[in-house]
Amino acid sequence: SQTIHQWPATLVQPVGSPLSLECTVEGTSNPNLYWYRQAAGRGLQLLFYSVGIGQISSEVPQNLSASRPQDRQFILSSKKLLLSDSGFYLCAWSPGGQGTYEQYFGPGTRLTVT
């Protein structure tokens, strides 16, 4: 069966510090991968998605970037965090290729920028 991991679970970082959140998927190959963010009391906002290694689509211009160095690894980064980057960051995967598939979410990382 497939499993999605995210770490860390919680993170407190000062404004201006860098960020690296990692997501890995097990038990599948060539997945589509996604990063969402949920600000406190708000809905889920799609940040990035990837259909393959090195292929990243950005949905919202902002202070964040994403990379996919390996097939089942997706990394969310920032060079300098802003207070507005605080939120609940969720990684998700779906089977790759043609067709319509459900997405499966990881446990999330709760980021607080102070």
Next chain:
Amino acid sequence: DAKTTQPPSMDCAEGRAANLPCNHSTISGNEYVYWYRQIHSQGPQYIIHGLKNNETNEMASLIITEDRKSSTLILPHATLRDTAVYYCIASGNTPLVFGKGTRLSVIA
């Protein structure tokens, strides 16, 4: 993706069936209806999806009207653990776009 409309909140008595409605009147022929839920402080959990026919799994049933303009998610015997925000999404491809959903409160 077709726009979906859901009531912002609903209450349900524990042990009773929870029927969550969703309107997707502009859905196109290749768009599926997905249901997810998000329990507080957790990632969204996939519940069920369908295209035309009604669907049932161990979690819920999905009833889609014949014209596909609306659907209902049914939790047959709601428990306190079913308290969550429920999202209805009409989409023909990923990534899925989440709206505000319905906050379901199951009351003892």
